[in-house]
Amino acid sequence: SQTIHQWPATLVQPVGSPLSLECTVEGTSNPNLYWYRQAAGRGLQLLFYSVGIGQISSEVPQNLSASRPQDRQFILSSKKLLLSDSGFYLCAWSWRGAEQYFGPGTRLTVT
Amino acid sequence: GNSVTQMEGPVTLSEEAFLTINCTYTATGYPSLFWYVQYPGEGLQLLLKATKADDKGSNKGFEATYRKETTSFHLEKGSVQVSDSAVYFCALFMMDSSYKLIFGSGTRLLVRP
Numbered sequence: 001s002q003t004i005h006q007w008p009a010t011l012v013q014p015v016g017s018p019l020s021l022e023c024t025v026e027g028t029s030n031p032n033l034y035w036y037r038q039a040a041g042r043g044l045q046l047l048f049y050s051v052g053i054g055q056i057s058s059e060v061p062q063n064l065s066a067s068r069p070q071d072r073q074f075i076l077s078s079k080k081l082l083l084s085d086s087g088f089y090l091c092a093w094s095w096r097g098a099e100q101y102f103g104p105g106t107r108l109t110v111t
Numbered sequence: 112g113n114s115v116t117q118m119e120g121p122v123t124l125s126e127e128a129f130l131t132i133n134c135t136y137t138a139t140g141y142p143s144l145f146w147y148v149q150y151p152g153e154g155l156q157l158l159l160k161a162t163k164a165d166d167k168g169s170n171k172g173f174e175a176t177y178r179k180e181t182t183s184f185h186l187e188k189g190s191v192q193v194s195d196s197a198v199y200f201c202a203l204f205m206m207d208s209s210y211k212l213i214f215g216s217g218t219r220l221l222v223r224p
Binding site (some may be wrong): 032041042043044046049051090092094096098099101102103104105106107 | 138143145147152153154155156157158160162200204206210212214216217
């Protein structure tokens with residue numbers, strides 16, 4: 001069966017520091033991968049998605065970036081965090097289909 | 112463009128009450144429709160889905176029927192439990208090159224004992 005992992009689970013970072021969040025999927029090959037952000041009490045905002053290694057599509061211009069160095073690894077990064085980057089970051093995968101399956105999330109607090 | 116509209120929350124119910132969470136959509140075509148549930152501090156879980164008109168998705172006592180004529184996919188449960196307290200998201204998917212889900216804003220459900 002397929003599983004999706006995210007780490008770290010929680011993170012507290014000062015403004016201006018770098019960020020690296022990792023997502024990995026097990027049990028499937030060549031999945032579509034997605035990064036979402038959920039601000040407190042709000043809905044989901046799609047940040048990036050990828051249909052293959054090295055293929056990244058950005059939905060919202062911002063100071064975040066994403067990379068897919070391996071088939072089942074998706075990384076969300078920032079060179080300098082802003083206060084507004086605080087939120088709950090969710091990774092998801094799908095396999096050419098409609099259903100997306102979500103990871104447990106990373107709660108980021110920028111202080 | 113394609114969009115999903117959900118009823119504003121929070122919805123507060125007593126245990127064993129009947130639940131309806133409204134969801135309507137706008138789409139240029141024939142989308143697949145989904146309900147996801149998010150328990151506090153967790154990621155989203157797929158609750159149920161329907162892929163064509165008049166399909167009924169069901170899971171864990173929840174049901175939703177894909178109504179093309181009213182462009183709706185309302186979530187219902189006959190008797191809610193305290194453990195159903197969560198945020199519920201309606202979403203649609205169009206088979207195009209982007210493979211993206213379009214989510215509603217979410218509806219928080221609070222069930223009191």
